[in-house]
Amino acid sequence: MSIDADTIRHLSEVSVSVELQTEDMTLNIGPQHPSTHGVLRLVARVDGERAFDVQPVIGYMHRGYEKLAEVRTYPQITTIVNRIDWVAGYANEIPFITAAEKIMELEVPPRAQYIRLILTEMARICSHLVFMASYPLELGAASPLFFALRERERVLDLLEGVTGGRFHPNFNRIGGVKPAYGSGSMTRKWVQDLPAGFYRDTRAAMDRVLEVCDELDNLVAGNEIILARTKGVGVIPVDVAASYGLSGPNLRASGVPFDLRKMEHYLPYDELDWNVVTGTNGDCYDRWWCRLQEIRESAKMIQQAIDQVPEGPIQAKVPKVIKVPKGETYVRAENPKGEMGYYLVTDGGNGPYRVKIRSASFSNLSILPWALEGALIPDIIAIMGSLDFVLGDVDR
Amino acid sequence: MTSNQSDVTSEQAETTTVHPLQEFADSVAAAVGGEAEITFDTVKVHVPAERWVEALTTARDDLGFGYFSFLSAIEWTNDPAVGYPLTDEVEERIEVICTVGDVFEGRRVTFSTDLPVDSPTIASLVDVYAGANWHEREAHEMFGIHFEGHPNLIHLYLPEGFTGNPLRKSFPLLSREVKPWPGDVDVEAMPTEGGDAAADEPSTENPEA
Numbered sequence: 001m002s003i004d005a006d007t008i009r010h011l012s013e014v015s016v017s018v019e020l021q022t023e024d025m026t027l028n029i030g031p032q033h034p035s036t037h038g039v040l041r042l043v044a045r046v047d048g049e050r051a052f053d054v055q056p057v058i059g060y061m062h063r064g065y066e067k068l069a070e071v072r073t074y075p076q077i078t079t080i081v082n083r084i085d086w087v088a089g090y091a092n093e094i095p096f097i098t099a100a101e102k103i104m105e106l107e108v109p110p111r112a113q114y115i116r117l118i119l120t121e122m123a124r125i126c127s128h129l130v131f132m133a134s135y136p137l138e139l140g141a142a143s144p145l146f147f148a149l150r151e152r153e154r155v156l157d158l159l160e161g162v163t164g165g166r167f168h169p170n171f172n173r174i175g176g177v178k179p180a181y182g183s184g185s186m187t188r189k190w191v192q193d194l195p196a197g198f199y200r201d202t203r204a205a206m207d208r209v210l211e212v213c214d215e216l217d218n219l220v221a222g223n224e225i226i227l228a229r230t231k232g233v234g235v236i237p238v239d240v241a242a243s244y245g246l247s248g249p250n251l252r253a254s255g256v257p258f259d260l261r262k263m264e265h266y267l268p269y270d271e272l273d274w275n276v277v278t279g280t281n282g283d284c285y286d287r288w289w290c291r292l293q294e295i296r297e298s299a300k301m302i303q304q305a306i307d308q309v310p311e312g313p314i315q316a317k318v319p320k321v322i323k324v325p326k327g328e329t330y331v332r333a334e335n336p337k338g339e340m341g342y343y344l345v346t347d348g349g350n351g352p353y354r355v356k357i358r359s360a361s362f363s364n365l366s367i368l369p370w371a372l373e374g375a376l377i378p379d380i381i382a383i384m385g386s387l388d389f390v391l392g393d394v395d396r
Numbered sequence: 397m398t399s400n401q402s403d404v405t406s407e408q409a410e411t412t413t414v415h416p417l418q419e420f421a422d423s424v425a426a427a428v429g430g431e432a433e434i435t436f437d438t439v440k441v442h443v444p445a446e447r448w449v450e451a452l453t454t455a456r457d458d459l460g461f462g463y464f465s466f467l468s469a470i471e472w473t474n475d476p477a478v479g480y481p482l483t484d485e486v487e488e489r490i491e492v493i494c495t496v497g498d499v500f501e502g503r504r505v506t507f508s509t510d511l512p513v514d515s516p517t518i519a520s521l522v523d524v525y526a527g528a529n530w531h532e533r534e535a536h537e538m539f540g541i542h543f544e545g546h547p548n549l550i551h552l553y554l555p556e557g558f559t560g561n562p563l564r565k566s567f568p569l570l571s572r573e574v575k576p577w578p579g580d581v582d583v584e585a586m587p588t589e590g591g592d593a594a595a596d597e598p599s600t601e602n603p604e605a
Contacts, residue, residue, distance in 0.1 A: 059553035066538075067562055070479035071569060102436045242499050245464040245527035256499045258463075263502025326483070329436035330495060330506055332465070343493065343506075345470055349480035356493070358466040366530040395553065 054372040061395040069355040074322045082168040085393035088127035088336045091120050093172040099331035099344040106316050112176040114309045117267045121298040127336035128291045131388045138385040151212045154205045161195045176315030193314045199306050206299040230284035234383035245363035248338025249290040254282030260334035272304045284386035361393035428454050445509045449519045464525035465495035469539045476565035490516045520546040538563035
């Protein structure tokens with residue numbers, strides 16, 4: 001069979017047009033994917049190696065805490081808020097308790113405030129160490145995980161020694177903190193609030209945390225592959241970050257010293273000597289670097305705080321049944337992930353009328369469609385991981 | 397003597413105590429044309445619903461509040477199906493609250509506006525603050541507020557096809573319907589063998605005697 005010139009031209013046109021026509025593919029990542037820190041699903045339109053119109057699908061872990069809080073009493077709600085960001089469960093209690101105390105106009109004893117500060121910073125170290133472990137792993141480096149999680153375990157042991165819980169301490173009481181795990185009832189005259197040897201063990205653990213920061217610094221910041229994967233990738237300018245409500249290290253990496261520990265004056269942070277860490281470029285590397293520096297700052301803060309813990313009571317005088325008078329307020333605090341706040345509406349009852357939970361990861365994650373527009377597929381994981389979210393904090 | 401003294405101090409307190417945030421609150425209220433109220437260090441500025449977007453645009457452009465904290469709503473009702481009732485009679489409404497601030501000094505203001513309980517509708521803030529997108533989707537599904545001009549007003553947390561607005565006070569908490577809480581039914585009786593009625597009674601005999 002002979003092929004004439006027309007057929008040849010026709011066939012070549014067909015093949016050319018087939019080559020030029022690139023078809024978009026829809027890529028589905030998750031909901032069960034190791035880099036999604038929980039159950040997050042991403043639906044992306046993929047053109048070659050680049051992703052467009054990335055839409056996060058969330059809600060797989062929605063537990064309705066705002067509704068549940070309306071049918072619980074105040075002491076019961078601290079158990080709920082522990083479970084919002086479970087990587088730093090203790091830190092979630094602080095803004096809620098502070099909001100209730102503010103409306104009750106309670107003066108929290110200084111010792112209780114110091115204990116709260118120490119434990120909050122421990123929770124921050126734990127949360128950031130999880131990031132130090134998981135982020136390089138998502139980029140393909142497995143060893144930092146072992147360094148980081150080993151030290152995190154030491155800090156968790158200290159937290160457990162004081163509160164009795166590794167992840168869900170439920171240690172705050174309105175007006176103070178609980179006596180230490182196993183030390184007897186609050187009505188006893190002499191209660192032990194910190195376990196024996198706590199100061200000594202904490203000092204040793206913080207020294208080890210500072211050492212592991214140096215190790216991680218060498219291991220990760222000196223790694224060319226990680227630098228190539230993170231430097232200049234996922235740059236978020238300040239104004240975009242602010243309009244999406246990014247907070248915490250994600251916002252500070254873009255160069256703003258937005259740290260609520262300095263701005264809201266809710267725990268005795270002013271009495272300690274520490275610095276707000278800010279980045280310069282707002283890329284994935286800076287977000288990693290900021291968190292590493294924050295671990296160092298928190299460790300130094302704890303070392304100072306345990307030297308300064310005042311003696312005295314750990315609980316303000318409160319009635320047996322907590323009733324918060326009529327009022328409404330918004331209290332926010334610097335959580336490891338960013339701004340966590342509670343808009344609390346009370347009306348004199350045993351429980352609140354309305355609690356709006358403002359969680360950091362929810363706003364941090366909402367920037368993903370913007371940050372991933374046109375990104376390379378491997379960069380999806382790099383950018384997503386650098387935002388350090390926890391799905392419990394997103395879905396509440 | 398003592399009573400006189402306390403009278404004087406309380407009088408002084410009434411006349412001289414100005415909240416440190418009062419000046420700031422007044423300046424924000426004047427700029428956006430709203431009413432300021434300070435409740436426990438939270439500056440709340442109430443604006444009419446039709447000037448919602450305008451007020452937030454002023455806050456962003458003229459007052460430097462580029463940071464979007466959150467947007468949500470409170471349903472004020474005298475007859476809640478769930479939760480603790482209010483002690484005083486209130487005007488039934490849905491109050492939309494939106495907190496914005498600045499990232500350099502940490503100032504913040506909560507803007508609020510009132511919407512009717514039936515078919516609440518308000519203009520969307522997505523063009524002012526990009527972060528409002530998800531917060532408005534959440535308020536839409538949870539309270540049934542319609543945000544006009546929102547590009548993608550679909551369910552965020554709830555599955556498609558879910559009916560009802562769970563954070564409305566009229567929406568029952570089904571698990572509590574089945575089993576009241578908190579209450580004396582908290583502790584369940586141990587199951588008994590054979591269904592003997594007498595076995596349900598707690599035994600007073602010492603089993604080791």
